[in-house]
Amino acid sequence: MANYETILTEKRAEGVAVLTINRPDKLNALNSTVHVEGVAAIDKWRKDEAVRVLIITGAGEKSFIAGADIGEFAGQTPISQRSNFYERTLFNSLDTFPKPVIAMINGFCLGGGCELALACDIRTASEKARFGQPEINLGIIPGGGGTQRLTRLIGEGKAMEMILTGDMIDAQTAFGLGLVNHVFAPGELEAKTLELASKIAEKSPIALQMAKEAVKLASRSNLDEGLRREIDLFAVCFSTEDKEEGVAAFLEKRKPVFKGR
Ligand code: COA
Numbered sequence: 001m002a003n004y005e006t007i008l009t010e011k012r013a014e015g016v017a018v019l020t021i022n023r024p025d026k027l028n029a030l031n032s033t034v035h036v037e038g039v040a041a042i043d044k045w046r047k048d049e050a051v052r053v054l055i056i057t058g059a060g061e062k063s064f065i066a067g068a069d070i071g072e073f074a075g076q077t078p079i080s081q082r083s084n085f086y087e088r089t090l091f092n093s094l095d096t097f098p099k100p101v102i103a104m105i106n107g108f109c110l111g112g113g114c115e116l117a118l119a120c121d122i123r124t125a126s127e128k129a130r131f132g133q134p135e136i137n138l139g140i141i142p143g144g145g146g147t148q149r150l151t152r153l154i155g156e157g158k159a160m161e162m163i164l165t166g167d168m169i170d171a172q173t174a175f176g177l178g179l180v181n182h183v184f185a186p187g188e189l190e191a192k193t194l195e196l197a198s199k200i201a202e203k204s205p206i207a208l209q210m211a212k213e214a215v216k217l218a219s220r221s222n223l224d225e226g227l228r229r230e231i232d233l234f235a236v237c238f239s240t241e242d243k244e245e246g247v248a249a250f251l252e253k254r255k256p257v258f259k260g261r
Contacts, residue, residue: 002044004037008059013194015052015201017045024060030090030112031069038090042097049260052201052208054097055193056120057104058113061186064105064129065113070138081143091144094119098209100200104193105129105180110168115144118153121212123180124193125171131179132168152219154178204242205260210234 002009008020019041021028045051058064076084085091094101094116103109103117105125110132117123133146141147142163151159154177162169171183184192200208210233217226237243241261249256 002041004041006031006034007037007041009041011050012055013198013201015050016055016194016197017048017051017053018055018057020057020059021065022059024058024063026069027063027066027108028058028060028113029066029069030116031072032084034069035089039088039093042090042093045099046097049205052099052205052260053197054099054101055104055197056094056101056116058106061107063108063113064103065110065116066108067111067113067134068144073138073140085143089144090116091119095145098212099205100197100208100212102193102197104189105131105171106186106189111135111142111146112144115142115146115149118149119145122196124182124184124189124196125174125180126186126189127171127183128186129171129174129180129183130168131162131171131174132166133163134166134168136164136166150179202258204237204240204246204256204258206240206242207237207246207258210237 006021006023008022010018012018019038021030021034021038023029023031023034042054045054100122101120103120103123105117105123107126107128108130109117109125110130111134114131114133133142133150135142147159147163150162158177171180174180175183182192214230214233217229221229242258245258246256
Protein backbone atom coordinates (compact mmCIF):
# COMPACT_ATOMS: atom_id res chain seq x y z
CA MET A 1 0.00 0.00 0.00
CA ALA A 2 1.03 3.63 -0.50
CA ASN A 3 3.50 5.28 1.86
CA TYR A 4 2.06 8.18 3.81
CA GLU A 5 3.60 10.54 6.34
CA THR A 6 0.73 10.85 8.81
CA ILE A 7 -1.48 7.80 8.30
CA LEU A 8 -1.09 4.03 8.09
CA THR A 9 -3.28 1.93 5.82
CA GLU A 10 -3.65 -1.82 5.88
CA LYS A 11 -6.03 -4.64 5.12
CA ARG A 12 -6.43 -6.46 8.42
CA ALA A 13 -9.12 -9.09 7.86
CA GLU A 14 -11.08 -10.31 4.81
CA GLY A 15 -12.84 -7.25 3.38
CA VAL A 16 -11.71 -4.94 6.19
CA ALA A 17 -9.33 -1.98 5.72
CA VAL A 18 -7.88 -0.04 8.64
CA LEU A 19 -6.90 3.63 8.51
CA THR A 20 -4.73 4.68 11.46
CA ILE A 21 -4.01 8.33 12.13
CA ASN A 22 -0.32 8.13 12.93
CA ARG A 23 0.89 11.17 14.87
CA PRO A 24 1.04 9.67 18.37
CA ASP A 25 3.47 12.32 19.65
CA LYS A 26 0.75 14.91 18.91
CA LEU A 27 -2.05 12.64 20.14
CA ASN A 28 -3.01 12.15 16.48
CA ALA A 29 -4.21 15.74 16.06
CA LEU A 30 -5.62 16.35 12.60
CA ASN A 31 -3.31 18.61 10.61
CA SER A 32 -3.78 19.45 6.94
CA THR A 33 -1.53 16.56 5.83
CA VAL A 34 -3.72 14.06 7.70
CA HIS A 35 -6.74 15.41 5.84
CA VAL A 36 -5.02 15.28 2.43
CA GLU A 37 -3.57 11.80 2.96
CA GLY A 38 -6.70 10.44 4.62
CA VAL A 39 -8.91 11.68 1.80
CA ALA A 40 -6.53 10.11 -0.77
CA ALA A 41 -6.59 6.73 1.02
CA ILE A 42 -10.36 6.80 1.33
CA ASP A 43 -10.69 7.68 -2.36
CA LYS A 44 -8.69 4.56 -3.28
CA TRP A 45 -10.96 2.39 -1.17
CA ARG A 46 -14.15 3.79 -2.68
CA LYS A 47 -13.80 1.62 -5.76
CA ASP A 48 -11.69 -1.20 -4.28
CA GLU A 49 -13.98 -4.23 -4.24
CA ALA A 50 -11.69 -5.96 -1.75
CA VAL A 51 -12.60 -3.32 0.85
CA ARG A 52 -16.10 -3.72 2.22
CA VAL A 53 -15.77 -2.11 5.65
CA LEU A 54 -13.39 0.57 6.91
CA ILE A 55 -12.11 0.98 10.48
CA ILE A 56 -10.55 4.27 11.60
CA THR A 57 -8.39 4.48 14.68
CA GLY A 58 -5.47 6.35 16.24
CA ALA A 59 -1.88 5.21 16.77
CA GLY A 60 -0.52 4.64 20.26
CA GLU A 61 -2.10 3.84 23.59
CA LYS A 62 -3.33 7.24 24.58
CA SER A 63 -5.38 8.89 21.90
CA PHE A 64 -7.84 8.31 19.09
CA ILE A 65 -7.63 11.93 17.87
CA ALA A 66 -7.15 14.92 20.20
CA GLY A 67 -8.78 17.32 17.75
CA ALA A 68 -7.71 19.63 14.99
CA ASP A 69 -4.04 20.55 15.13
CA ILE A 70 -4.33 23.73 17.17
CA GLY A 71 -0.94 24.95 15.89
CA GLU A 72 -2.42 25.26 12.39
CA PHE A 73 -5.10 27.67 13.62
CA ALA A 74 -2.46 30.34 14.14
CA GLY A 75 -2.33 32.69 11.18
CA GLN A 76 -5.54 31.45 9.57
CA THR A 77 -7.89 34.10 8.29
CA PRO A 78 -11.66 33.56 8.41
CA ILE A 79 -11.67 33.02 4.64
CA SER A 80 -8.75 30.55 4.59
CA GLN A 81 -10.16 28.57 7.53
CA ARG A 82 -13.59 28.53 5.93
CA SER A 83 -12.27 27.22 2.63
CA ASN A 84 -10.12 24.62 4.40
CA PHE A 85 -13.29 23.18 5.89
CA TYR A 86 -15.35 23.48 2.71
CA GLU A 87 -12.70 21.72 0.68
CA ARG A 88 -12.19 18.01 0.96
CA THR A 89 -11.69 17.16 4.62
CA LEU A 90 -11.81 13.77 6.27
CA PHE A 91 -15.21 14.77 7.67
CA ASN A 92 -16.91 15.24 4.32
CA SER A 93 -14.93 12.45 2.65
CA LEU A 94 -16.27 10.01 5.24
CA ASP A 95 -19.73 11.45 4.96
CA THR A 96 -19.88 10.46 1.29
CA PHE A 97 -17.97 7.17 1.61
CA PRO A 98 -20.46 4.53 0.45
CA LYS A 99 -19.22 1.67 2.63
CA PRO A 100 -19.69 1.17 6.37
CA VAL A 101 -17.11 2.91 8.57
CA ILE A 102 -16.38 2.06 12.20
CA ALA A 103 -14.52 4.49 14.46
CA MET A 104 -12.41 2.40 16.87
CA ILE A 105 -11.85 4.89 19.67
CA ASN A 106 -8.80 3.94 21.70
CA GLY A 107 -8.29 7.07 23.83
CA PHE A 108 -8.85 10.84 23.66
CA CYS A 109 -11.64 11.61 21.22
CA LEU A 110 -11.79 15.38 21.31
CA GLY A 111 -12.90 18.24 19.09
CA GLY A 112 -12.27 17.28 15.46
CA GLY A 113 -11.61 13.72 16.67
CA CYS A 114 -15.09 13.48 18.12
CA GLU A 115 -16.46 15.07 14.95
CA LEU A 116 -14.58 12.53 12.83
CA ALA A 117 -16.02 9.71 14.93
CA LEU A 118 -19.47 11.26 14.45
CA ALA A 119 -18.97 11.20 10.66
CA CYS A 120 -18.49 7.42 10.90
CA ASP A 121 -21.38 4.96 10.99
CA ILE A 122 -20.62 2.97 14.14
CA ARG A 123 -18.41 3.81 17.11
CA THR A 124 -16.65 1.33 19.40
CA ALA A 125 -14.65 2.59 22.35
CA SER A 126 -12.08 1.49 24.89
CA GLU A 127 -13.05 1.89 28.54
CA LYS A 128 -10.16 4.40 28.64
CA ALA A 129 -11.62 6.66 25.92
CA ARG A 130 -12.57 10.25 26.78
CA PHE A 131 -14.91 12.34 24.66
CA GLY A 132 -15.40 16.06 24.37
CA GLN A 133 -15.91 19.12 22.20
CA PRO A 134 -13.44 21.47 23.91
CA GLU A 135 -13.40 24.12 21.16
CA ILE A 136 -15.22 26.57 23.45
CA ASN A 137 -12.07 26.67 25.63
CA LEU A 138 -10.17 28.07 22.63
CA GLY A 139 -12.79 30.74 22.01
CA ILE A 140 -14.20 28.93 18.98
CA ILE A 141 -16.93 26.39 18.22
CA PRO A 142 -16.90 22.98 16.46
CA GLY A 143 -16.54 23.39 12.70
CA GLY A 144 -16.30 19.80 11.49
CA GLY A 145 -19.95 18.91 11.93
CA GLY A 146 -20.02 18.68 15.73
CA THR A 147 -22.93 21.01 16.38
CA GLN A 148 -25.04 19.16 13.81
CA ARG A 149 -24.08 15.48 14.06
CA LEU A 150 -23.67 15.38 17.84
CA THR A 151 -27.05 17.02 18.30
CA ARG A 152 -28.74 14.58 15.93
CA LEU A 153 -27.10 11.62 17.66
CA ILE A 154 -27.55 12.43 21.36
CA GLY A 155 -30.17 15.21 21.42
CA GLU A 156 -30.01 18.96 21.85
CA GLY A 157 -29.73 19.22 25.64
CA LYS A 158 -26.78 16.84 26.02
CA ALA A 159 -25.00 18.12 22.91
CA MET A 160 -25.50 21.68 24.09
CA GLU A 161 -23.94 20.88 27.49
CA MET A 162 -20.90 19.17 25.92
CA ILE A 163 -20.35 22.02 23.45
CA LEU A 164 -20.99 24.88 25.91
CA THR A 165 -18.86 23.47 28.76
CA GLY A 166 -16.14 21.78 26.70
CA ASP A 167 -16.02 19.16 29.47
CA MET A 168 -14.85 15.61 28.80
CA ILE A 169 -17.03 12.57 29.45
CA ASP A 170 -15.86 8.99 29.96
CA ALA A 171 -16.69 6.02 27.77
CA GLN A 172 -19.51 4.68 29.94
CA THR A 173 -21.19 8.09 29.95
CA ALA A 174 -20.76 8.27 26.15
CA PHE A 175 -22.34 4.84 25.90
CA GLY A 176 -25.28 5.96 28.05
CA LEU A 177 -25.82 8.92 25.71
CA GLY A 178 -25.75 6.72 22.60
CA LEU A 179 -22.55 8.41 21.44
CA VAL A 180 -20.82 5.02 21.17
CA ASN A 181 -22.30 1.65 20.28
CA HIS A 182 -20.02 -0.51 22.42
CA VAL A 183 -17.44 -0.11 25.18
CA PHE A 184 -14.75 -2.77 25.47
CA ALA A 185 -11.78 -3.41 27.76
CA PRO A 186 -8.70 -1.80 26.18
CA GLY A 187 -7.17 -5.20 25.40
CA GLU A 188 -10.33 -6.35 23.64
CA LEU A 189 -11.14 -3.26 21.59
CA GLU A 190 -9.31 -4.29 18.45
CA ALA A 191 -10.46 -7.92 18.35
CA LYS A 192 -14.08 -7.04 19.10
CA THR A 193 -14.12 -4.24 16.54
CA LEU A 194 -12.59 -6.50 13.89
CA GLU A 195 -15.21 -9.13 14.73
CA LEU A 196 -17.97 -6.58 14.17
CA ALA A 197 -16.36 -5.34 10.94
CA SER A 198 -15.93 -8.87 9.63
CA LYS A 199 -19.56 -9.69 10.33
CA ILE A 200 -20.66 -6.66 8.29
CA ALA A 201 -18.09 -7.39 5.53
CA GLU A 202 -19.83 -10.72 4.81
CA LYS A 203 -23.08 -8.99 3.77
CA SER A 204 -23.90 -7.86 0.25
CA PRO A 205 -21.84 -4.71 -0.41
CA ILE A 206 -24.65 -3.26 -2.52
CA ALA A 207 -27.24 -3.88 0.20
CA LEU A 208 -24.84 -2.33 2.74
CA GLN A 209 -24.51 0.77 0.60
CA MET A 210 -28.27 1.10 0.13
CA ALA A 211 -28.86 0.48 3.85
CA LYS A 212 -26.32 3.13 4.85
CA GLU A 213 -27.83 5.67 2.49
CA ALA A 214 -31.33 4.93 3.69
CA VAL A 215 -30.48 5.15 7.40
CA LYS A 216 -28.65 8.45 6.89
CA LEU A 217 -31.77 9.85 5.24
CA ALA A 218 -33.60 9.59 8.56
CA SER A 219 -31.76 12.61 9.93
CA ARG A 220 -31.53 14.44 6.62
CA SER A 221 -35.01 14.39 5.15
CA ASN A 222 -38.57 14.53 6.30
CA LEU A 223 -40.41 11.28 7.02
CA ASP A 224 -42.40 11.17 3.77
CA GLU A 225 -39.34 11.77 1.62
CA GLY A 226 -37.30 9.28 3.66
CA LEU A 227 -39.95 6.59 3.36
CA ARG A 228 -40.29 7.10 -0.40
CA ARG A 229 -36.55 6.99 -0.96
CA GLU A 230 -36.21 3.92 1.24
CA ILE A 231 -38.56 2.09 -1.10
CA ASP A 232 -36.45 3.13 -4.11
CA LEU A 233 -33.25 1.95 -2.44
CA PHE A 234 -34.98 -1.28 -1.38
CA ALA A 235 -36.12 -1.78 -4.99
CA VAL A 236 -32.56 -1.27 -6.30
CA CYS A 237 -31.53 -4.34 -4.28
CA PHE A 238 -33.95 -6.37 -6.40
CA SER A 239 -31.74 -5.75 -9.43
CA THR A 240 -28.76 -7.58 -7.91
CA GLU A 241 -27.34 -11.08 -8.11
CA ASP A 242 -26.75 -10.75 -4.38
CA LYS A 243 -30.50 -10.60 -3.78
CA GLU A 244 -30.97 -13.81 -5.81
CA GLU A 245 -28.12 -15.42 -3.86
CA GLY A 246 -29.47 -14.30 -0.48
CA VAL A 247 -32.95 -15.61 -1.17
CA ALA A 248 -31.67 -18.88 -2.73
CA ALA A 249 -29.28 -19.48 0.18
CA PHE A 250 -32.10 -19.02 2.68
CA LEU A 251 -34.35 -21.44 0.81
CA GLU A 252 -31.51 -23.97 0.40
CA LYS A 253 -30.57 -23.59 4.10
CA ARG A 254 -26.98 -22.56 3.40
CA LYS A 255 -24.80 -19.51 4.02
CA PRO A 256 -24.99 -16.94 1.22
CA VAL A 257 -21.86 -15.81 -0.64
CA PHE A 258 -22.33 -12.21 -1.72
CA LYS A 259 -20.29 -10.90 -4.64
CA GLY A 260 -21.40 -7.30 -4.81
CA ARG A 261 -23.16 -7.73 -8.15
N1 COA B 1 -3.30 20.06 18.41
C1 COA B 1 -1.95 20.11 18.39
N2 COA B 1 -1.19 19.46 19.28
C2 COA B 1 -1.81 18.73 20.23
C3 COA B 1 -3.21 18.62 20.29
C4 COA B 1 -3.95 19.34 19.34
N3 COA B 1 -5.30 19.29 19.31
N4 COA B 1 -3.54 17.84 21.34
C5 COA B 1 -2.37 17.45 21.90
N5 COA B 1 -1.33 17.98 21.22
C6 COA B 1 0.10 17.80 21.49
C7 COA B 1 0.58 18.60 22.69
O1 COA B 1 0.83 19.94 22.33
C8 COA B 1 1.82 17.85 23.06
O2 COA B 1 2.84 18.18 22.16
P1 COA B 1 4.33 18.51 22.70
O3 COA B 1 4.78 17.24 23.37
O4 COA B 1 5.11 18.84 21.46
O5 COA B 1 4.19 19.64 23.66
C9 COA B 1 1.44 16.39 22.77
O6 COA B 1 0.34 16.44 21.85
C10 COA B 1 0.96 15.64 24.01
O7 COA B 1 -0.11 16.35 24.59
P2 COA B 1 -0.14 16.80 26.14
O8 COA B 1 -1.02 18.00 26.26
O9 COA B 1 1.26 16.93 26.68
O10 COA B 1 -0.83 15.51 26.79
P3 COA B 1 -1.69 15.46 28.14
O11 COA B 1 -1.89 14.02 28.45
O12 COA B 1 -1.07 16.34 29.19
O13 COA B 1 -3.10 16.12 27.76
C11 COA B 1 -5.06 16.47 26.37
C12 COA B 1 -3.94 15.51 26.82
C13 COA B 1 -5.82 15.79 25.27
C14 COA B 1 -6.00 16.77 27.55
C15 COA B 1 -4.41 17.78 25.87
O14 COA B 1 -3.38 17.46 24.94
C16 COA B 1 -5.37 18.71 25.19
O15 COA B 1 -6.15 19.38 25.85
N6 COA B 1 -5.32 18.79 23.83
C17 COA B 1 -6.13 19.68 23.06
C18 COA B 1 -7.53 19.15 22.91
C19 COA B 1 -8.40 20.15 22.15
O16 COA B 1 -8.64 21.25 22.60
N7 COA B 1 -8.88 19.73 20.97
C20 COA B 1 -9.76 20.51 20.17
C21 COA B 1 -9.01 21.29 19.18
S1 COA B 1 -10.12 22.32 18.24
